[in-house]
Amino acid sequence: MKPSNGSTVSQQSALSTPSGPSSASASAPLAEDDPEPRPAVAALPRHVFSENEAEPEEGRTGDTPTLVFGVPASDEPGFREELLLPTYEALRRAFPDHRIEWREMSKFDLILAVVKREVDLYVVSSGFFAYLTHGAGSSWLATRKIPQASDPEHAVGGLVVARAADDRYATIADLRTARAAAASSQSFPSWTAVLGEIANVTSYPEHFLGKPRFTGDSGLSVVERVLRKETDVGFLRTCEYETLVARGLVHPQALKVVGERTSEALACRTSTELYPDLVLAARPDLSDSVRRRAAAAVFLIPESASGYAWTVANDFRSVRRLVARFGSAPSEHAEPSAALDRYKYALVISVLLLGGAILYSVSVSGVVARRTKELVAVIDEKTTLEQTARVSRERLSQLERAGIVSELSSMIAHELRQPVAGLVNYADGLALYLSGKQDPVVEEATREIARQAERVSSIVERVRAYAKGKSDVRQPSDLCVVAKRAFTTFRSGADLTGVRVSGEFLPEAPVSGDPLELELLVVNCLKNALHAAKSSPDGHGEIRIRVSDDASGEKWCLEVEDNGPRIDDAKFAELSHPVTSEKFEGLGLGLSISRVIAERHAARLLFRRAGERGLVVTLLIAKRPVEAEDASHGTGGMNGMDGTLAAPKAVPASHYGADPSRNVLSDE
The missing domain is CATH 3.40.190.180 (Cypl, domain I)
Structure with a gap:
């Protein structure tokens, strides 16, 4: 038909409404076991109106x-x-x-x-x-x-349907976390009315259901999702379900109504209040x-x-x-004018609250940052004080232990003096008794017994001199001879299995000092190097001892190097103030005594890493001035009782396992 106002309305022929299964245009009713339910468009006829405007009717102007x-x-x-x-x-x-x-x-x-x-x-x-x-x-x-x-006034509401065989849903309260389908979230009867009914069983109806699905189509698409088990329940407008059943699009036994309410005002089934x-x-x-x-x-x-x-x-x-x-x-x-006009006060309040919250958050963050900084400073100060106190306690413990050892050493030295003197006398008497036998082995044994006894006596006297404060470290000595003698002493009582010891020496290295004390220092360094070399990662330990000229030209440099495992930074730092010993039988005083000896000789005892592994112990000691050498006691031999250095010819290099021509010490 053509309206007289000038707009054209075209109407297509409607599809015949099926009245039963025998109708030619009827669709088979949907049931839960249908593999592919037919879409609603194929069965629900629609009239399509065009909006094309025609010419205005006669007698009307364009500004109608x-x-x-x-x-x-x-x-x-x-x-x-x-x-x-x-x-x-x-x-x-x-x-x-x-x-x-x-x-x-x-x-x-x-x-x-x-x-x-x-x-x-x-x-x-x-x-x-x-x-x-x-x-x-x-x-x-x-x-x-x-x-x-x-x-x-009571003509429309919402209807909740579920599969007839699904026993989980009978009332509205059963819909908790159910997957629901509806035509649209803007639909008042099929969505808002159902939410109003859910509000009767929970204070949070918007979060009562699972995630809803909105088809954006007619109620038939909602029913299809329920029957295909894509959702658990479907929300329809009242009378929509009866229309689908009457048209043969849904089997009457396929679905059931959830939370049905009785109403005399409406002939259709409903799950909600009517509006x-x-x-x-x-x-x-x-x-x-x-x-x-x-x-x-x-x-x-x-x-x-x-x-x-x-x-x-x-x-x-x-x-x-x-x-x-x-x-x-x-x-x-x-x-947005209507929404702004409606919610303008709420928006203003929200902005003010948000601004206040931001300002409060910034203020609190500033206070927290300041307090945190102060707390960190206090904690750092406390940590520093604790570390200082710990170091002080360790040093005090070291001093107490050193004092105890000093007292014990003085007592032992006092008690050993007489037995050692007796041992020396017996050795001299035995040598005198056997002097006419002409047995070189016996003679060598008696000489060695006497020499070692004299050395023990010298050590005892040195300990007593320490106790009395009468030790003299200004004697002329040769650092090379001291090092070789220390190696001989070290080799006589050490297990060198699997460890190679080598040395390089200068022809001479004159110093002013106590040769016995320096020998003790070198022996202690060699013992520590042996302990580290025994733990070498490749199983082949190596110790090197060297005496060389310092780069400054004013000092001699004695180095003891090993190829033991790498030590961590903490242990490396403790070498300057050793408190405990890594060796099972050690007291942790060896390095302390060595450092004291070095300080008594105005020398420096240094430690450095030897590459990726190993450690180098360096003794830097001042050279003896020429005038001091000229004023010495000469080159005459002196006994070991008073610690005076004998001439180099008195102790041949071969005696220490060295090549006299190269001054190189070697022990495989």
């Missing part, structure tokens, strides 16, 4: 005022033909001086058009109408009366005369054969309660 009539696209049987089209015709007759523009669109697009005020008259759900009246505003004109409802149905409304800024003429026109439309009509039902209190809690409308493409 236009009233835009927005209607939702619906597949509800009879609604379009029996109510919407008659309403359109009634409006055309009521407004001969206006052009009535028909706009049929999806429910979502219609909501956007209403929010953006692109339509003048529109048909929306009672829930969205209540939302508009609370915000941007809307004028009620009429409420739809449907054939299934006896009371237009007013669709509302015909107008923009609030339309003139009063236009709204009155539109309302009068629609109320004059007679009730259709099926029972559709416009009536008076404007008690929306229950609807407003739901909308106040759950209501919303899409506004991403709409003008």
